[in-house]
Amino acid sequence: AQSVSQHNHHVILSEAASLELGCNYSYGGTVNLFWYVQYPGQHLQLLLKYFSGDPLVKGIKGFEAEFIKSKFSFNLRKPSVQWSDTAEYFCAVTVLGSTSGTYKYIFGTGTRLKVLA
């Protein structure tokens, strides 16, 4: 069965520290990969996405992620975190449906990041 694993459930960092959140997926077909962020009291927002091409993708707010096909990974990075980055981060992969044009997202369980000022 398709799945997404996020190994770090809780991460605590000080401001200016570097961040790397792990994401691994198990799906043998063509994948589209996403990182979403959920700030406290807000809804899921797209941070970045990978469909094809350059495996290093840049998103909003200084985040980037690298797709490594051989490792089935899509890790999220940020060189220097800020207090405002405190949020829950979800990795997701699309799985194509049997009907053309249909798909579903498979989400990881999320990583809660707390940044200390």
Next chain:
Amino acid sequence: DAGVTQSPTHLIKTRGQQVTLRCSPKSGHDTVSWYQQALGQGPQFIFQYYEEEERQRGNFPDRFSGHQFPNYSSELNVNALLLGDSALYLCASSLIYDYEQYFGPGTRLTVT
């Protein structure tokens, strides 16, 4: 440009009751997906609607059903509520053949 809206924001129901949640997609979107997010978990896919038909379904029992209207809005119905149905229910909209989904704020359902 209005994003995805959901109603109600919060809902409290008793075991055995039925509930209907509503979603209006982002302007221009034609596809609606529903997810259940239990506390401390990632969203779990329930089903996807396009052209008023259920196109894709996750691993949820038949107690979960839905509908899409001609204006692309959608409803999620849950019958015979169980305590385990307590969760945040998320609606996401997109364009068919576009993999990027936009999420609404969710409806928090509590079953007592």
